[in-house]
Structures are given as structure tokens and as C-alpha cells.
Amino acid sequence: MTKKAFQAESRRLLDLMIHSIYTHREIFLRELISNASDAMDKMYYRALTDDQIPFHKDDYLIDIHIDKENRSLRIVDHGIGMTKEELEENLGTIAKSGSQSFKETNEIRDGYDIIGQFGVGFYSAFMVADKVTVLTKSPDSETAYRWESEGTDGYTIEETHKDAHGTEITLIIKENDEEESYDDYLENDRIRQIIKKYSDFIRYPIRLEEETVNSMVPIWRKNKSELTTEDYNNFYSEKHYGFDEPIKYIHTNVDGSIRYRALLYIPESRPFDYYTRDYEKGLELYSNGVLIMEKSADLLPDHFSFVKGLVDSEDLSLNISREMLQHDRQLKFIAKNIRNKIKNELLNLLNENRERYEAFYDAFGRQLKYGVYTDYGVNKEEIQDLLLFQWSKDKKLVTLKEYVENMPEDQSYIYYAAGESAEKIDKSPQVEAAVEKGYPFLYLTEEVDEFAINMLGTYEEKEFRSLAGNDTGLESEEKELDKDLEEESADMLAAMKEHLNDKVQDVRLSKRLRKHPVCLIFEGELSIEMEKILRSMPE
Ligand code: ADP
Numbered sequence: 001m002t003k004k005a006f007q008a009e010s011r012r013l014l015d016l017m018i019h020s021i022y023t024h025r026e027i028f029l030r031e032l033i034s035n036a037s038d039a040m041d042k043m044y045y046r047a048l049t050d051d052q053i054p055f056h057k058d059d060y061l062i063d064i065h066i067d068k069e070n071r072s073l074r075i076v077d078h079g080i081g082m083t084k085e086e087l088e089e090n091l092g093t094i095a096k097s098g099s100q101s102f103k104e105t106n107e108i109r110d111g112y113d114i115i116g117q118f119g120v121g122f123y124s125a126f127m128v129a130d131k132v133t134v135l136t137k138s139p140d141s142e143t144a145y146r147w148e149s150e151g152t153d154g155y156t157i158e159e160t161h162k163d164a165h166g167t168e169i170t171l172i173i174k175e176n177d178e179e180e181s182y183d184d185y186l187e188n189d190r191i192r193q194i195i196k197k198y199s200d201f202i203r204y205p206i207r208l209e210e211e212t213v214n215s216m217v218p219i220w221r222k223n224k225s226e227l228t229t230e231d232y233n234n235f236y237s238e239k240h241y242g243f244d245e246p247i248k249y250i251h252t253n254v255d256g257s258i259r260y261r262a263l264l265y266i267p268e269s270r271p272f273d274y275y276t277r278d279y280e281k282g283l284e285l286y287s288n289g290v291l292i293m294e295k296s297a298d299l300l301p302d303h304f305s306f307v308k309g310l311v312d313s314e315d316l317s318l319n320i321s322r323e324m325l326q327h328d329r330q331l332k333f334i335a336k337n338i339r340n341k342i343k344n345e346l347l348n349l350l351n352e353n354r355e356r357y358e359a360f361y362d363a364f365g366r367q368l369k370y371g372v373y374t375d376y377g378v379n380k381e382e383i384q385d386l387l388l389f390q391w392s393k394d395k396k397l398v399t400l401k402e403y404v405e406n407m408p409e410d411q412s413y414i415y416y417a418a419g420e421s422a423e424k425i426d427k428s429p430q431v432e433a434a435v436e437k438g439y440p441f442l443y444l445t446e447e448v449d450e451f452a453i454n455m456l457g458t459y460e461e462k463e464f465r466s467l468a469g470n471d472t473g474l475e476s477e478e479k480e481l482d483k484d485l486e487e488e489s490a491d492m493l494a495a496m497k498e499h500l501n502d503k504v505q506d507v508r509l510s511k512r513l514r515k516h517p518v519c520l521i522f523e524g525e526l527s528i529e530m531e532k533i534l535r536s537m538p539e
């Protein structure tokens with residue numbers, strides 16, 4: 001039996017393949033299972049279009065066998081198999097995808113989930129195996145063939161016997177080395193875990209030593225009407241999105257120029273590392289039910305980083321390792337849609353279930369305010385109506401809209417006062433004038449609050465004004481200060497200023513005070529509270 005060399009380019013590609021295309025060796029199984037699934041899709045298509053070929057639904061499954069003693073892992077499918085020519089074409093030439101040609105000649109777009117397209121996935125087997133044997137039979141051929149290769153030095157093909165059409169791929173798993181424990185790929189639990197992780201939603205049963213491992217139809221591909229809140233909540237915990245019960249799930253199916261499905265969750269409680277650098281935002285990204293990326297950060301803006309879930313699209317152009325996208329145009333489109341959806345669903349929650357919304361806000365409100373501040377107000381339109389602040393009217397939380405709707409007619413500005421707590425703010429001299437006028441004000445008690453409000457600048461064309469600022473607009477109607485009083489007090493004010501040294505910029509008479517003798521105010525952009533925060537931050 002003569003050994004055929006891989007074509008020159010193929011040899012180099014194979015080398016590259018084994019050493020650098022993929023970041024995780026474990027994906028070899030995803031690739032082989034995807035090929036098996038493609039082969040069965042093709043067989044299914046044949047059975048539907050060719051009367052000569054009977055259709056047995058029960059044949060459509062993928063079997064995986066582990067033989068520890070012989071260090072072999074075997075993947076068996078009942079798909080379309082390969083003729084000798086197809087073997088030469090598809091497995092003798094790297095970057096030759098029979099699946100891609102199949103899709104093209106049969107103009108397949110809908111109803112089939114054929115995954116293959118690049119013609120390299122198969123060779124990922126050499127990342128974990130010293131030797132790969134492919135036993136295959138096509139329904140168009142009497143004979144079966146055995147293809148065998150130990151990697152870069154070429155392959156052999158010989159005739160053999162096999163009863164039914166389909167393919168069996170046997171990997172002889174490498175011995176352990178310092179880098180990798182290849183033995184793991186002969187462990188039932190590890191193999192099961194890899195199947196669950198990448199191939200859970202392959203539509204044919206994947207059986208490991210006779211037991212079906214995959215869930216097949218993913219929840220997000222089912223109809224909303226078939227599913228209960230419990231189904232959604234179960235999926236949330238199965239996926240380890242969180243230990244809590246989600247406040248809300250969002251399930252969408254978009255059928256436009258870029259098709260995708262998304263299943264998103266708003267958690268109820270904050271992950272323990274949420275406000276730390278360790279927290280990684282992102283959604284899982286699937287292409288045709290196969291996991292491509294565990295955390296696609298580009299799918300979520302920072303202010304919605306708390307959202308958990310996934311996106312599945314058949315319209316992504318993947319790069320060759322199928323670990324990344326080739327163009328981010330599709331992803332950008334999906335991301336934009338998704339954030340709109342999240343915003344609208346949060347607004348719905350706010351309007352329909354205030355209590356739930358406030359629970360959500362308690363966990364993640366701070367992130368929304370950071371959002372306004374850290375992106376310099378770019379996304380304020382998107383975020384401002386989701387914000388809540390405690391206000392002086394009844395000490396409850398209000399939206400900015402509610403505040404504006406409740407302003408007395410003669411009030412021109414949205415007032416706020418910053419401080420440690422509502423109780424402390426109430427006792428401060430700055431708020432006296434507003435209280436006397438019956439103007440409500442917002443209590444800003446979190447560090448980020450005043451920064452976010454400053455970034456908003458206005459809401460519904462109403463300016464925000466600090467009650468500790470030098471222009472509250474509350475003194476406007478007051479008479480000019482008594483000239484005599486000013487003259488009388490000049491010496492005293494100068495003495496006070498001198499005594500306070502550099503601690504204050506100026507000491508003035510004021511008519512804003514009622515019960516208190518004195519009040520600190522600020523001039524310019526930074527309030528006293530903000531300065532305190534900035535000074536306490538590490539350089
Ligand atoms: P891709 O799946 O991207 O086409 P692969 O390297 O994974 O590339 O596979 C190359 C080709 O080999 C496939 O397109 C297909 O034609 C053929 N092939 C691989 N595995 C099987 C299989 N189990 N049954 C039938 N054909 C297969």
C-alpha cells in the first residue's frame with residue numbers, strides 16, 4: 001500500500017493547524033461531531049430527495065466510544081459517508097470543504113444547519129491524536145474505504161468492508177506530555193463535558209457509551225408559547241448564569257437580513273465580583289447551535305454588563321478556527337438590536353412592576369449611573385429614563401420623569417443635594433430654601449451620583465442645579481441686600497475670611513438661610529462632595 005503525501009500547501013497548513021490555529025485542543029471533538037452532524041444532514045437530504053433511499057429516523061445518531069486500553073476514541077455516524085474520490089478530495093486536501101460545495105450545489109439555506117465551510121476542522125484531530133483512521137462508506141459505493149494518517153507525513157487509503165453507509169473515525173490519543181494531559185480525552189466525564197459545552201444543541205442524539213448526552217433542541221430555538229417561566233429559570237441555573245432567580249428573561253427571534261435568536265436574563269442579585277475588575281461581561285455566541293465564543297464582550301455595552309445569556313445566529317461569518325468572527329458588521333448589528341431590546345424591556349419592567357424594578361435597581365443601578373458618567377454622556381438618552389433617585393417629597397425612589405411631572409409650576413430647575421444620607425442632607429443649611437418653597441429635590445447619596453447628574457446636564461430641557469451651588473435660582477426674587485448691612489458687616493466678613501485663611505475663597509452675606517447661621521457653597525464645576533471623592537481616589 002503506497003502512502004500518498006498531502007499536497008505541499010496542505011502539509012504546511014496541517015502543521016500550522018496542529019500547532020496554532022486553535023486555542024483549545026478540546027475543540028477537536030466539536031469539529032468531528034459537527035462533521036458527523038453535517039454528514040447526517042446530507043444523508044437526510046438525500047433520503048428526502050431520492051426515492052431509492054429509505055429513511056430510518058432511528059439511524060440518525062452519533063455514537064462515541066472510549067477504549068482506554070487501546071487509547072482510542074471513536075466517533076461513529078450514520079451519515080452520507082465518502083466515496084474514494086471524496087476521501088481524496090476532502091481528507092487529502094486541506095482547506096477543501098465538501099460541505100461548502102454541498103451547500104452551494106444544493107442551494108441550501110433554510111432548514112439545514114450544515115456547519116462545515118472551511119475544510120480544516122477534521123485535521124484538528126491531530127492536536128490530540130497520533131493516528132487517525134477513517135472508515136467510511138457512501139450510499140453510492142459498494143465498497144468501503146479506510147483512510148489512515150499519522151499526521152504530516154501523508155495518508156493511505158485502502159478498500160475494506162462495512163455494512164451500512166456512514167463514517168467511523170478512530171483517534172489514537174497521544175501520550176501525556178508536560179503541556180497536556182491527553183489521558184483526559186479517554187475519560188468519560190471529560191468527553192461528556194466537552195460534548196455538553198460545545199455540541200449540546202446538535203440536532204441528532206450524541207451517545208456516549210449508549211447514553212444520550214446532548215439536549216438537542218436548545219430552549220432558545222423553541223417557541224415561546226411552549227415554554228414556561230420555570231423552563232427559562234431552569235436553563236438559567238443549568239447554565240450557571242447565577243444562583244438567583246432571574247428578575248426577567250428576554251427571548252427574541254429576529255428574522256431580518258441578519259437572523260438571530262437571543263435569550264437574555266436580568267439577574268436579581270449582583271455577582272459577588274460584579275463591581276471588581278474580575279467581572280467579565282459578555283454573552284455566549286453560537287453559530288447554528290454550536291458554541292463559538294463563551295463571552296462575547298462586544299455584544300453588551302458596559303452599562304448593561306449585568307445581562308446574562310446568549311445569541312445564536314446562522315448569519316455570522318466566522319474565521320477559520322471558528323473561534324472568532326471575520327467581520328464584525330453582523331455582530332454590531334446584533335449588539336445594537338440587543339441593547340435596544342434590553343432598554344425597552346427594563347422600561348417595561350419599570351412601568352409594569354415597580355417593586356421588581358427597584359430590586360433590580362438596588363443590585364445594578366450604580367452600573368447604569370457609571371454608564372452615564374464613564375462614556376461622557378454618549379449613551380445618556382439610553383440610560384436616563386432607567387435611573388432612580390430618592391427624593392425629598394416622600395423619601396421614595398423617583399424617575400427623572402416623575403420628578404419633572406411633580407415640579408410646582410414656578411420651579412425652573414431640577415434640584416439636588418449631595419451628602420452621606422437623606423437624614424444628613426435634611427439637616428444641612430443648603431436645603432432650607434428649597435424646603436421652604438416646597439420644591440422637591442433629589443438626594444444624591446452614592447459617590448457616582450453627582451458625576452452622573454453633571455454629565456446628564458439637563459433632563460427634558462430642565463437644568464439640574466445643586467442646592468449647594470452659588471446659583472440655585474432660589475434667591476432671584478429676593479430684594480437687594482441692605483446696603484447699610486453690607487457696609488456694617490464688611491469688617492466682620494473680612495476678619496472671618498482672614499481667620500479661615502485659605503480654607504474658603506470668600507465669605508459673603510446671604511439671604512438663602514433660614515434657621516442656620518452659615519452655609520458652605522461651591523463655585524464652578526466641582527461640588528464639595530465631588531472634590532472629597534476625587535481627593536480620596538488613588539492617583
Ligand atoms: P468542513 O467541515 O469545514 O468542510 P472539515 O475539515 O471538518 O471541513 O471536513 C472536510 C470535509 O470532509 C467535509 O466538508 C466533508 O465533506 C468531509 N467529511 C468530514 N467528516 C465527514 C464525515 N464524518 N462524514 C462524511 N464526510 C465527512
Ligand code: MG
Nearest residue numbers: 035116121122
Ligand atoms: Mg468540519
